[in-house]
Amino acid sequence: xxxxxxxxxxxxxxxxxxxxxxxxxxxxxxxxxxxxxxxxxxxxxxxxxxxxxxxxxxxxxxxxxxxxxxxxxxxxxxxxxxxxxxxxxxxxxxxxxxxxxxxxxxxxxxxxxxxxxxxxxxxxxxxxxxxxxxxxxxxx
Amino acid sequence: xxxxxxxxxxxxxxxxxxxxxxxxxxxxxxxxxxxxxxxxxxxxxxxxxxxxxxxxxxxxxxxxxxxxxxxxxxxxxxxxxxxxxxxxxxxxxxxxxxxxxxxxxxxxxxxxxxxxxxxxxxxxxxxxxxxxxxxxxxxx
Numbered sequence: 472x473x474x475x476x477x478x479x480x481x482x483x484x485x486x487x488x489x490x491x492x493x494x495x496x497x498x499x500x501x502x503x504x505x506x507x508x509x510x511x512x513x514x515x516x517x518x519x520x521x522x523x524x525x526x527x528x529x530x531x532x533x534x535x536x537x538x539x540x541x542x543x544x545x546x547x548x549x550x551x552x553x554x555x556x557x558x559x560x561x562x563x564x565x566x567x568x569x570x571x572x573x574x575x576x577x578x579x580x581x582x583x584x585x586x587x588x589x590x591x592x593x594x595x596x597x598x599x600x601x602x603x604x605x606x607x608x609x610x611x
Numbered sequence: 612x613x614x615x616x617x618x619x620x621x622x623x624x625x626x627x628x629x630x631x632x633x634x635x636x637x638x639x640x641x642x643x644x645x646x647x648x649x650x651x652x653x654x655x656x657x658x659x660x661x662x663x664x665x666x667x668x669x670x671x672x673x674x675x676x677x678x679x680x681x682x683x684x685x686x687x688x689x690x691x692x693x694x695x696x697x698x699x700x701x702x703x704x705x706x707x708x709x710x711x712x713x714x715x716x717x718x719x720x721x722x723x724x725x726x727x728x729x730x731x732x733x734x735x736x737x738x739x740x741x742x743x744x745x746x747x748x749x750x751x
Contacts, residue, residue: 474652474671475647476740477711477724478629478736479626479632479633479644479740480648480743481743482625482629482743483626483629484670484747485622485743485746486625486626487670488623489619489622498669500745508620515613515614516730528615530627551684586620586690588618588746588747589747589749590745591745595745598738599618599739600618600621602735602739603614603622605735606625606727606728606731607621607624607628608653609730
């Protein structure tokens with residue numbers, strides 16, 4: 472099989488296209504996709520998330536998460552607060568501005584992502600999500 | 612839908628896993644996945660490939676391709692030769708050593724990729740390839 476039909480190569484290209492489409496939508500909100508991923512997860516959390524949990528949920532290195540949270544703190548979109556359960560642990564929580572920006576950014580990002588996925592019909596998208604989930608969440 | 616079920620996020624994670632698996636197999640041959648992609652395409656070509664064509668086929672920036680070809684030239688795996696059709700165009704062609712290394716690297720890389728795709732059965736892999744191809748080769 473020619474290299475260009477290699478499933479790893481096709482996955483990289485498709486992933487790159489989705490990331491570029493999402494970044495294009497996020498740019499007007501001053502965000503890139505990894506910052507947006509951190510902001511999204513903390514906005515969905517009832518209590519805030521520790522940086523360690525963010526790293527695990529997003530499959531990022533802890534040092535990357537610290538840098539992304541720093542970016543979001545500087546932009547006024549999140550804060551680090553001591554956990555009520557354990558004051559040595561800091562939780563990352565969204566600010567009011569962070570929640571607003573995230574909501575606006577999500578609308579644009581989801582529309583651009585849907586456009587990039589246009590070649591697939593609704594059944595295929597659902598199947599693609601199921602298969603990617605199987606690949607990503609392999610019991611170790 | 613929670614952010615972690617976002618199809619763009621899942622695609623990035625799955626793609627990252629496949630790239631890491633492939634890089635792990637390629638490391639013992641002194642290659643990384645993008646160098647390997649260039650080496651593979653020129654080994655499959657009857658005549659060699661111009662850097663411009665490599666950029667197009669691999670969806671990379673021309674400047675990235677130049678750097679990758681430089682890496683492979685330094686490692687003695689490819690050469691730049693004037694095109695017989697137009698001596699102003701340089702074609703990238705594999706050396707004998709390049710063909711050998713590529714064949715050995717492909718065996719390891721394909722085995723690691725297959726292992727990373729283990730959670731999907733043969734039908735699902737075929738379907739995944741078809742869907743990724745649809746996403747990547749969108750008529751513009």
